[in-house]
Amino acid sequence: xxxxxxxxxxxxxxxxxxxxxxxxxxxxxxxxxxxxxxxxxxxxxxxxxxxxxxxxxxxxxxxxxxxxxxxxxxxxxxxxxxxxxxxxxxxxxxxxxxxxxxxxxxxxxxxxxxxxxxxxxxxxxxxxxxxxxxxxxxxxxxxxxxxxxxxxxxxxxxxxxxxxxxxxxxxxxxxxxxxxxxxxxxxxxxxxxxxxxxxxxxxxxxxxxxxxxxxxxxxxxxxxxxxxxxxxxxxxxxxxxxxxxxxxxxxxxxxxxxxxxxxxxxxxxxxxxxxxxxxxxxxxxxxx
Amino acid sequence: xxxxxxxxxxxxxxxxxxxxxxxxxxxxxxxxxxxxxxxxxxxxxxxxxxxxxxxxxxxxxxxxxxxxxxxxxxxxxxxxxxxxxxxxxxxxxxxxxxxxxxxxxxxxxxxxxxxxxxxxxxxxxxxxxxxxxxxxxxxxxxxxxxxxxxxxxxxxxxxxxxxxxxxxxxxxxxxxxxxxxxxxxxxxxxxxxxxxxxxxxxxxxxxxxxxxxxxxxxxxxxxxxxxxxxxxxxxxxxxxxxxxxxxxxxxxxxxxxxxxxxxxxxxxxxxxxxxxxxxxxxxxxxxx
DNA sequence: GTTCCGCATGAATCGATAG
DNA sequence: ACTATCGATTCATGCGGAA
Numbered sequence: 001x002x003x004x005x006x007x008x009x010x011x012x013x014x015x016x017x018x019x020x021x022x023x024x025x026x027x028x029x030x031x032x033x034x035x036x037x038x039x040x041x042x043x044x045x046x047x048x049x050x051x052x053x054x055x056x057x058x059x060x061x062x063x064x065x066x067x068x069x070x071x072x073x074x075x076x077x078x079x080x081x082x083x084x085x086x087x088x089x090x091x092x093x094x095x096x097x098x099x100x101x102x103x104x105x106x107x108x109x110x111x112x113x114x115x116x117x118x119x120x121x122x123x124x125x126x127x128x129x130x131x132x133x134x135x136x137x138x139x140x141x142x143x144x145x146x147x148x149x150x151x152x153x154x155x156x157x158x159x160x161x162x163x164x165x166x167x168x169x170x171x172x173x174x175x176x177x178x179x180x181x182x183x184x185x186x187x188x189x190x191x192x193x194x195x196x197x198x199x200x201x202x203x204x205x206x207x208x209x210x211x212x213x214x215x216x217x218x219x220x221x222x223x224x225x226x227x228x229x230x231x232x233x234x235x236x237x238x239x240x241x242x243x244x245x246x247x248x249x250x251x252x253x254x255x256x257x258x259x260x261x262x263x264x265x266x267x268x269x270x271x272x273x274x275x276x277x278x279x280x281x282x283x284x285x286x287x288x
Numbered sequence: 289x290x291x292x293x294x295x296x297x298x299x300x301x302x303x304x305x306x307x308x309x310x311x312x313x314x315x316x317x318x319x320x321x322x323x324x325x326x327x328x329x330x331x332x333x334x335x336x337x338x339x340x341x342x343x344x345x346x347x348x349x350x351x352x353x354x355x356x357x358x359x360x361x362x363x364x365x366x367x368x369x370x371x372x373x374x375x376x377x378x379x380x381x382x383x384x385x386x387x388x389x390x391x392x393x394x395x396x397x398x399x400x401x402x403x404x405x406x407x408x409x410x411x412x413x414x415x416x417x418x419x420x421x422x423x424x425x426x427x428x429x430x431x432x433x434x435x436x437x438x439x440x441x442x443x444x445x446x447x448x449x450x451x452x453x454x455x456x457x458x459x460x461x462x463x464x465x466x467x468x469x470x471x472x473x474x475x476x477x478x479x480x481x482x483x484x485x486x487x488x489x490x491x492x493x494x495x496x497x498x499x500x501x502x503x504x505x506x507x508x509x510x511x512x513x514x515x516x517x518x519x520x521x522x523x524x525x526x527x528x529x530x531x532x533x534x535x536x537x538x539x540x541x542x543x544x545x546x547x548x549x550x551x552x553x554x555x556x557x558x559x560x561x562x563x564x565x566x567x568x569x570x571x572x573x574x575x576x
Numbered sequence: 577g578t579t580c581c582g583c584a585t586g587a588a589t590c591g592a593t594a595g
Numbered sequence: 596a597c598t599a600t601c602g603a604t605t606c607a608t609g610c611g612g613a614a
Contacts, residue, residue, distance in 0.1 A: 079395075083426075084391065084393065084426040085391050085392050085393060086392050086393070086394060086395055088382070088383060088386065088392070091379035091382060091383065092383070094376070094379060095376060095379065095380070098376065103372065103373050104373050104374050104376070105372065105373060105374070105410065105411070106374060106411050107367075107374055109397055109399070109416050111397075111399065111484050115482055119432075119480060121430065122393065122426070122427075122428065122430060123393070123394050123483070124432070124480055124481055124482050124483050125480070125482045125483065126482070126483055127482035127483055127484040128397050128483065128484050138371075138372040138410070139410075140410065142409065142410055144409075144412070192407060192412055192413070193412055194403055194412050194413045194414070194415035194416075195411070195412050195413065195414055195415055195416065196399050196415040196416050
């Protein structure tokens with residue numbers, strides 16, 4: 001049970017087994033997007049919504065063991081529709097996780113700016129998902145200054161956002177003190193964000209699909225860890241969480257059951273190390 | 289039990305008593321923002337979060353009786369923080385209302401663009417609330433065309449020339465075919481919205497505070513009723529729902545326990561009738 | 577080096593049809 | 596009656612090649 005040998009690895013396997021090998025209280029942050037309740041086959045064989053809670057509870061218990069006492073667990077999930085209704089497995093899971101001892105600290109909303117198209121007689125397109133924030137204690141690590149955003153009126157914010165991106169291209173290697181550097185450039189006031197994140201999904205990546213965009217784990221990693229900390233993702237898929245952690249100089253441990261995704265995640269990480277040129281894009285906050 | 293005598297009235301009283309006097313299956317839409325679980329005194333004496341569900345369930349049962357079979361119930365609510373955690377009374381209420389026979393059709397998110405200021409060590413400002421959509425049947429009245437919004441400007445370029453891929457997608461039975469029915473798209477100016485509403489709170493109302501902005505009931509009234517229909521609000525407060533209904537030529541029935549609010553709501557309605565000049569503002573959808 | 581523009585694709589859901 | 600499959604419907608975004 002030595003953490004070191006797992007660090008910065010994508011581990012192939014069922015997280016229910018792999019997690020038990022990881023030492024207790026070793027993660028500063030767990031951020032993940034497990035397979036949603038669905039009848040369709042997916043990497044875990046398709047978990048029926050009616051059995052989702054009983055499937056997930058042993059995993060969340062292991063996650064609680066593996067998390068540091070001051071750490072955080074971010075669970076990205078969404079209740080899907082079954083027979084015309086939103087299924088209740090998500091809210092039932094929240095209640096059960098509290099019975100396990102988790103604290104339900106917050107429910108961040110990810111507003112998906114480019115949600116899936118479609119039209120139905122009784123509902124509109126689904127444009128949001130939960131990012132539940134669970135902790136083990138009331139006191140936990142949080143670095144709010146790392147995710148501050150420029151404030152100001154609508155027009156000026158647009159211009160500022162452009163210059164921000166340019167600046168970031170130049171400085172993408174040096175990570176610390178992000179906000180301060182922007183402050184030097186822009187010389188404006190900063191505001192703390194809210195619990196609503198406005199992010200587009202990444203849909204035009206040929207060959208792979210990510211459950212969430214890079215900006216999502218990036219934001220929570222910046223908010224809830226410091227450089228050198230350890231970030232876990234037990235359902236890492238194409239490796240997005242690992243890439244976000246690596247870019248921000250955090251360690252990661254990723255687990256993935258699907259061999260194809262393991263291969264893909266490793267490839268993406270290698271490309272990331274080689275290229276290094278892709279600018280890190282922070283989420284935008286619509287203050288308008 | 290004649291509906292007519294209640295129409296377009298603000299009725300002073302406890303909704304638990306007044307509702308029982310209203311005839312069954314008389315409302316096309318119920319839209320309301322009940323007092324949230326809180327220890328602070330408010331119009332219903334301050335409902336402790338731990339007792340919220342048992343307090344609300346008799347009311348939701350009456351609402352179910354009073355609603356038409358094809359009607360909708362929009363419940364604007366938010367779990368507040370108790371001892372550092374989001375309280376579970378809201379999700380417990382959803383589960384219990386389903387036990388009463390309500391269908392949990394959707395959970396719209398109201399993104400509060402200008403949310404309440406403040407700073408805390410372990411959370412950010414709360415910028416969203418639930419608007420739960422409950423129905424009695426899978427088939428219910430919905431007028432989606434009434435709330436369409438202008439499309440993003442991407443459309444101009446996209447549809448200028450029909451790409452070869454659109455055709456291919458059409459022929460090859462791709463999983464989701466944008467290329468289908470291209471004729472439907474030519475010249476289309478409006479898109480259907482999503483389940484995320486971007487509305488500012490009303491903050492500068494002299495002397496009173498509204499639970500939600502006029503645009504919120506306006507949007508749901510347009511979506512879920514037609515002119516001449518009947519809209520209920522059992523916790524009408526300063527009368528926002530009534531004003532929205534009146535502007536849209538729907539009938540309303542409002543109930544309010546606090547005499548001061550009853551007076552205020554009636555005043556606002558009178559001013560509305562006299563002035564008539566205030567333009568109706570539709571919600572904006574952030575297309576950026 | 578910009579800006580413009582074509583283009584693939586995505587945690588979807590409903591209703592009808594088939595087993 | 597109950598489940599599995601399939602076709603129909605619909606936007607917005609970032610990438611990459613062209614101007």
